Amino acid sequence: MITLTSLDSVEKFIRDHQFSFLYVSRTNCGVCHVILPQLIDLLEEFPLIQLGHINADDLEEIAGRFSIFTVPVLLLFVDGKEVIREARFVHMQSLHEKISKIYNMMVEKLD
Numbered sequence: 001m002i003t004l005t006s007l008d009s010v011e012k013f014i015r016d017h018q019f020s021f022l023y024v025s026r027t028n029c030g031v032c033h034v035i036l037p038q039l040i041d042l043l044e045e046f047p048l049i050q051l052g053h054i055n056a057d058d059l060e061e062i063a064g065r066f067s068i069f070t071v072p073v074l075l076l077f078v079d080g081k082e083v084i085r086e087a088r089f090v091h092m093q094s095l096h097e098k099i100s101k102i103y104n105m106m107v108e109k110l111d
Helices: 007-016 030-043 061-065 092-110
Strands: 019-025 049-055 073-078 081-087
Touching: 007 019, 007 049, 007 061, 019 030, 030 049, 030 092, 073 092, 081 092
Parallel strands: 019 049
Antiparallel strands: 019 073, 073 081
């Protein structure tokens, strides 16, 4: 997991990885602290997905850039395009199914 601290670093992260996953949280968010380890475990199954973490307390502009109204927010980008957005209460099984479908379809194209 990479900590991203500027909008430029976020944009570069999305540009530099075919699969980029952004996790946006805040320091005092209990839900955020519960979901992050679950997300890290889930993403181990998808080795091409790169995880970037943004603390919205440190980078307030992130809210405007990605239309974020609550935290945590989980965003998956494929080739620079947002394909999954989950926020606040995330159902990990449902998220796993969505990621798996997109990931497997894209990996098949690479072969």
